[in-house]
Amino acid sequence: MRPPAAPAIAILPALYWLRSLVAAFAGFAAVLVLALLADQLLRSLGLPPPAAQPMPELGRQALAAWLRAGCLLLGALLARAAVARRV
Secondary structure (H helix, E strand, C coil): CCCCCCHHHHCHHHHHHHHHHHHHHHHHHHHHHHHHHHHHHHHHCCCCCHHHCCCCCHHHHHHHHHHHHHHHHHHHHHHHHHHHHHC
């Protein structure tokens, strides 16, 4: 007859799911922080974010879109690296 499993051993199968969930939330938080930093950078350059402009100029809108896309891509790559490292 085997002794009962210790609580630390019993939770091991759930740790993979928990790590994946935490990595997903960390990736979401990283993307959110990068988007907020991009907005702050645009404001410091005197370019309000596209949502705050009633009729933005095309060049400024393109700059804001590329900056946001770059931040989102960087956040996605960081999240992917975090998930790959944990698996």
